[in-house]
Amino acid sequence: MSSPVARERWAVAAVFAVHGTVLGTFASRLPWIADHLRLGAGQLGLALSMISVGVLVATPLAGRFVQRFGGRTSTMMTLAAWCTALALPALSQNVMVFGTLLLVFGMTSGTADMAMNAQGIEVEKRLGKSIMSGLHGSWSVGVLVAAFAGSLFARARVDARVHFAVTAGGLLVVGLIAAARLSGPPATVDRPGQQRVPWFCLPKGRVLLIGLVGFCAVFPEVAAHEWSAIFMRRVLGADEASAALATSVFALTMTGGRLGGDLVVRWFGAGRTVRICGLVGATGALLVVVAHTELLAMAGFMLIGAGVSVVVPLSFAAAGHAAASPAVGVAGVATVSYGAGLAAPSVIGGVAAASSLRWSFMVVAILAGLVAAAAGLLDQRPERTGAERTTSDFDLLR
Template sequence: MVCLLVIDDTLLVKRSRYAVAAVFCVHGSVTGSFATRVPWIQEHAGVSAGQLGLALAFPALGAALMMPLAARVSHRLGTRTALRGLLALWTLALILPSLAPGLLTLCAALLIYGGTAGMADVAMNALGVEVEHRLKKSIMSGLHGLWSVGALLGSAVGTVAAHAGLSAQVHHAVAAVVLTVVGAVVCQFVLNIHPEDDEEPPARFALPPKSALLIGAVGFCAVFAEGASLDWSAVYLRDILDSSAGVAAGATTGFALTMAIARITGDAVVDRFGAVRTVRWSGVIAALGGLLVVLAPNAIAAMAGFGLIGVGIAVVVPLAFAAAGHAEGNSSHAIAGVATITYASGLVAPSIIGGIAQASNLTISFIVVTALAAGLAVFAPVLRTRSHTRVAD
């Protein structure tokens, strides 16, 4: 009987792993669906490029404000019901931006869009950490890799819809319905975890614990390098190395592709070498990539450098979430703290890079990126995890 119970629990956890992976893919698909229709949304709302830039800051603001609430929702409802509800709010929020007729309504829509995204993000990462803990092997890198796959799928469908002349309102309404249904189905198979009877509910809003601040600082370095490379790699090749538009665009594509591949395959590396050694060597690889970008004599060398940055930073954020989830105290609260810091990094990185470039040049900007990448190797030990236990049915 004991053996059968162990087998049943093992099957339950394995099933939950695939279900959580599907949740990550759904979450990424919403982002990809939105990103491809931003030009349509801008035209429909009648906003300028500067106004659009202002509006696009609101998702990060909404996420930062709402992330701490995810822990309380999960505590009250249990992880399965909470994830199902929060994911549905996020998929349905995809409809809102395309309905906005002006700047104010677009900002409000994107604030809700970002808030629901952040809460679902915290819930699914917390559950992924729990499944990883029970499987006793790394899965977080692969989960984030599947998020990238979902974003690519959403982008592909969005590109087809745009070329077909389909309005974003129709496209997003159909995508939201499909993704909501898929999300509701796969959430049926995730672990349903409840707090201990004597466990205090987390505060509605509270400062992140000290451990989350340290872990978030590591995530900040990685996401800063990611945001800088995604938004500025093509510009770097065009302005610094005088490359054609097609070659310059290839740098961004190559960076995103290498990072996605590294995330999908990264769990095997983490299982073999551990989180600390993996991030330490990842920082070395990313720093070498940044150095190659700075010293590159031609476009090929620079593209190789951006590829190395992608490989180097790929597993850092998943491991930061894993470390936060295994830290002392409420895992969702710690993950929310780390997520808030990393979201902020992704928001400020492109503008900081642009500001440094304006004051000097892009080469100096990527010297800063290289230094932050090297910092990953130095501060990797803060990602050392501790075990924890919770109750599930």
């Protein structure tokens, strides 16, 4: 019979999968939304940037929220809000409403992401072995399944509003059942002398550098998630179903990389693994730039998926173990890393408007190359006391 912590590992993996399924569902039907609202590349990029604005607003505050309500309750609350928010974007009637709803979408995503990653690091500590890559692999499984489902819904010409509403209801039930099986960290209240998670984290030193590596990995991930289907549709002239398939193959290789990532890291070390991944991702982005066939473009998106697969999980794990608490580490690095989510839609859309969507993926190639160059930052986790971590790697604004 499995131990309680092993059962909790599977529960938190299910939470990650539900979170990824929401995002994958949304990304797979972006062509429908863009066509429905008649959005150009620049308008779509600006609207999508509101997701990251919401994430960046909510994530630094989510650490204190997790401490206040506890791991299980905070995860249940934030995951429920994230699933519910899926139904909103497809209801938009114009670009202003779309951008506003995406702001809410991003805020719910950021808080849920923060809660589940902090929970994952707690479980990793209790198990005494690396599981974060696998947990993010579960998230990618959710994206992958949702992307394939989105392709099928698109091929059947199902209205995205119906697709999103039905999917949101099902995920809400599954997410709440999984989150209810989680434990700790327990809810706390402020007491004199008690160490509190800060209201806001501004990382510096090694943690800031880890966050910048995460930024360079999140940018290609967001670019491929949100622009692969658009690239296939508008640059190569693929039909909507084939365009959605590009998101699927990207998610497929990212999923495979993350599910096997913990084992690969134990063999080769984090630094060498991340260096190879960065080079693979850069190669994939260059293939997208030169692609003139659907097959070559899909191969490029597959390589990008493999390239970014383990970088973000290893960044979160390194920060969570380096900081005074997982909530502090995740919140600090996520604040920097997820800034790429704000930059990617607007940068990709801006470059596309100024030149072409094809050349915008040169930015992805450059940032993936920087991941390879800075891979050594994730090779070791400094072992220090909680007080040292708090004072040297973070400015805390309470």
